[in-house]
Structures are given as C-alpha cells and as structure tokens.
Amino acid sequence: MAQEARKAKVNALSVELKLLRRGLGIQTKNLSDVVGEGLREVCDVHNDDSPGTMRGKVVETLRRLIEKLPESHRETARIVLGFGTGANERYTQRLELLSMGADRNVRTMQRRADDVIYLIAEAAYGAPSPFGGAAATSGLGPWHTSALAVRLTLSDGGAEVFETRRVVSHVAGLVEVEHAVSFARPASTGQLDLSDVGIDVVAGGEVHSVRLVSSSRVAFSLRPPQPLDAGDEHEFFFRIRVDAMRAPFYCCTPEFPCESFDLNVRFDRRKPPSRVWRIDGDLSKDADDPLLARKPLFLDNAGEVRSGFRDLRPARSYGIGWQPNSDAAASAGIGHTH
Known part of the structure; x- marks a missing residue:
C-alpha cells in the first residue's frame, strides 16, 4: 500500500x-x-x-x-x-x-x-x-546518511576501503544500522567467499552479523555505542579489505537517501587505468557499462582521482568507473547499498 x-x-x-x-x-x-x-x-x-x-x-x-x-x-x-x-x-x-x-x-x-x-x-x-x-x-527509512566519505586504495589486484559515514536516526532507540556491500560475482565459483573480505570498525561502534545474503552481496550491522534517538547523528569509521576484486568501478547505491558522498580512488601507479569516468545517477545494472556517455575524470600526479555527489537518490548508482590498461589484471568493483 x-x-x-x-x-x-x-x-x-x-x-x-x-x-x-x-x-x-x-x-x-x-x-x-x-x-x-x-x-x-x-x-x-x-x-x-x-x-x-x-x-x-x-x-x-x-x-x-x-x-x-x-x-x-x-x-x-x-x-x-x-x-x-x-x-x-x-x-x-x-x-x-x-x-x-x-x-x-x-x-x-x-x-x-x-x-x-x-x-x-x-x-x-x-x-x-x-x-x-x-x-x-517521504520514503525515508529508520535512518539516512547525511555524509559519506570513502577512500579506496587499489594495489596488487585487491583493494582497501576506508569509509566514514554519518547517519541521522529517524526513530527513537535506534540500536543498529544495517549495511551491505555488493561485489562483482566471481567467474570461477559463481559465489563470493567471505574469507576474501575483511570488515573492521575503526571508530564509532562495532560491526557484527557479517553474512552472505546472495552470491555477491555481504550484509552486516553497525552498532553505535548507545542507542540513537530521533534526530541524533552518529559517525562510523570502518575499513573493508578485499583480496581479489573483479570489476572496474566503485559505486554508492543507497537504499535510503544520502545527502552527500565524496569518493577518492588511489590507483596502483604501476598499473594506471587507461580511462576514468564519473558514474552519476545511473541505474545499478548500468553502473559498470563502459559504453555509456559519461563525464571523464583525470588522475593527479599522485595517481588519485576524486568526485563528489549531493542528494543521492535511492536505488541509483554514484561513483567512479575506469578501464584498466590491457596489460593489467581486472581491478576493483564494489557496489554499495545502505
């Protein structure tokens, strides 16, 4: 209804x-x-x-x-x-x-x-x-993200993600925030191995109930130090490590509204991509499509590229995609939902 x-x-x-x-x-x-x-x-x-x-x-x-x-x-x-x-x-x-x-x-x-x-x-x-x-x-769940900042570092076929997320509670007594990360599906086994993924809270609470909810999607819960009342803000800082990444893009695809998302990607300077672009409000199924017309982005002298987004729509994808050099192995691919 x-x-x-x-x-x-x-x-x-x-x-x-x-x-x-x-x-x-x-x-x-x-x-x-x-x-x-x-x-x-x-x-x-x-x-x-x-x-x-x-x-x-x-x-x-x-x-x-x-x-x-x-x-x-x-x-x-x-x-x-x-x-x-x-x-x-x-x-x-x-x-x-x-x-x-x-x-x-x-x-x-x-x-x-x-x-x-x-x-x-x-x-x-x-x-x-x-x-x-x-x-x-209208359309808001028990919380929304007021600010999300992500630093993604790519090296040796794997990736490390540092995420700072500030959430705003819409209900009294919010005790945990459900979160999930989707990865490109492995070509060999058809299912992600949880042992290839590490999730650790650095500050702001604890992570628990890490589980595989589909062949390519890992869900987990973030628990603040104390329950949040309606209107309370709280910031989590956590790290995700992935041993083997399989698709060249990183996106936030929010389930609930997100006011701002700032993404910084640091590439392996030994294997820089041949092309980088901005993904801005695409349907999730189109996020990794390299043929769509998109705004190009350019690496700085440190091998990094960054982009910012405001007022993200639920179920749309925002982030950065890239085309690896032909002599480089497949790189990172993560699609966020929250």
Missing part, C-alpha cells in the same frame, strides 16, 4: 509539472497560479509566503531535483521547465530547440520531456527536500 500511495503521488506531481512547463515554465509571471498542491507540499510552500518567497522555493527545489537526474537528462529537464532559456520562449519553442540540438523531431522530444518530468516527480519523493516538507519525510 505504501508503494501504491507513493506511485500515486508521483503521478499526481507529474501532472502538475506538465502544467507548470506550459508557456514560459518557471519564468511565468504569476507562478502561484500554476503551482499545484503537490508541488507546494514538496517545496514546503505556505499560504502566507510572499510570491517572491514561493518562487524562490519552487525554483530552488526544482534545481536540486534536476541535479538528481542522470547527466543525460538534466539539460532536457532544464529547458523543458524554462531554466536558462529566453524570456519569451514558450514551451513549443523550447521543444523545437531541443529537437534541433538532438537531431530529433518534436514528437520524439515531447516523449523525452514527459519522461524527464516523471523522473523529477519520482526524485521529489525519494530524497530530502532542502526546505523540509513532504519530500523530507
């Missing part, structure tokens, strides 16, 4: 956003006349807000929601809603602009516009809103 209710909200918000995109979009003079009840709730618009305050909340919320989309959809979403376009360019003119840029007909761009509108509505009910309101509490 909760899933059906969420889908109904997404569909209703999609309808409102399609009304908003008409004419001049977010540049419409009387914006309050076209902002529906669902969008007001998502943007935490109050009845006593001035027109300027309401416009600011709507514009900023939509900007942040667009940033949650995969890179390939963001520019379409901006133009569809009227961000950065001419002051008098109406919706049909913006569609024509999109169709010329993509070498597609207007009907095709209309379908794409409908798709990105739905993705924006979906994002609105999958991550915290900057102003609170419905999106700040």
Whole structure:
C-alpha cells in the first residue's frame, strides 16, 4: 500500500509539472497560479509566503531535483521547465530547440520531456527536500546518511576501503544500522567467499552479523555505542579489505537517501587505468557499462582521482568507473547499498 500511495503521488506531481512547463515554465509571471498542491507540499510552500518567497522555493527545489537526474537528462529537464532559456520562449519553442540540438523531431522530444518530468516527480519523493516538507519525510527509512566519505586504495589486484559515514536516526532507540556491500560475482565459483573480505570498525561502534545474503552481496550491522534517538547523528569509521576484486568501478547505491558522498580512488601507479569516468545517477545494472556517455575524470600526479555527489537518490548508482590498461589484471568493483 505504501508503494501504491507513493506511485500515486508521483503521478499526481507529474501532472502538475506538465502544467507548470506550459508557456514560459518557471519564468511565468504569476507562478502561484500554476503551482499545484503537490508541488507546494514538496517545496514546503505556505499560504502566507510572499510570491517572491514561493518562487524562490519552487525554483530552488526544482534545481536540486534536476541535479538528481542522470547527466543525460538534466539539460532536457532544464529547458523543458524554462531554466536558462529566453524570456519569451514558450514551451513549443523550447521543444523545437531541443529537437534541433538532438537531431530529433518534436514528437520524439515531447516523449523525452514527459519522461524527464516523471523522473523529477519520482526524485521529489525519494530524497530530502532542502526546505523540509513532504519530500523530507517521504520514503525515508529508520535512518539516512547525511555524509559519506570513502577512500579506496587499489594495489596488487585487491583493494582497501576506508569509509566514514554519518547517519541521522529517524526513530527513537535506534540500536543498529544495517549495511551491505555488493561485489562483482566471481567467474570461477559463481559465489563470493567471505574469507576474501575483511570488515573492521575503526571508530564509532562495532560491526557484527557479517553474512552472505546472495552470491555477491555481504550484509552486516553497525552498532553505535548507545542507542540513537530521533534526530541524533552518529559517525562510523570502518575499513573493508578485499583480496581479489573483479570489476572496474566503485559505486554508492543507497537504499535510503544520502545527502552527500565524496569518493577518492588511489590507483596502483604501476598499473594506471587507461580511462576514468564519473558514474552519476545511473541505474545499478548500468553502473559498470563502459559504453555509456559519461563525464571523464583525470588522475593527479599522485595517481588519485576524486568526485563528489549531493542528494543521492535511492536505488541509483554514484561513483567512479575506469578501464584498466590491457596489460593489467581486472581491478576493483564494489557496489554499495545502505
């Protein structure tokens, strides 16, 4: 029932956003006349807000929601809603602009516009809103991650991960945080060997109940020193060691919303990758696809590369992928869920 209710909200918000995109979009003079009840709730618009305050909340919320989309959809979403376009360019003119840029007909761009509108509505009910309101509490579990920082070091075919995670409790008496790490499935045995994985808490509590929950997924629990009340923040610092890694990427694929994720990868300088790219909001099944168009990243003089992400959407993948040199063995591959 909760899933059906969420889908109904997404569909209703999609309808409102399609009304908003008409004419001049977010540049419409009387914006309050076209902002529906669902969008007001998502943007935490109050009845006593001035027109300027309401416009600011709507514009900023939509900007942040667009940033949650995969890179390939963001520019379409901006133009569809009227961000950065001419002051008098109406919706049909913006569609024509999109169709010329993509070498597609207007009907095709209309379908794409409908798709990105739905993705924006979906994002609105999958991550915290900057102003609170419905999106700040909708879809959240017993906790969420306010900040995640990962340092990954690759060497001799294995990897060492140092993860600092700050969580925020949504319930009273939170005694443990469930966590999981997915690895590329071994080609030989078809199942991960737990003896190849080491998980240790360095600070902030203890780890327990390490278990294999699928052929490639290891789950475990993080226990803080004392139960957390609703609104309490707590930081864990732990290490994961893997003897043999099998796919060239590292991703965070959150189960619950994650406000920020900063990733630093240090490559073996004797075997630098031939290409490195940013994975930003992809479907988990596409995270290791080297053919998708993505933003390139470049190693510094220490053989490191880093990237940051904000307002991660649940069930989407964020991280760094790379192509090993042809003379190098297969490197690390971890997909996080939390």
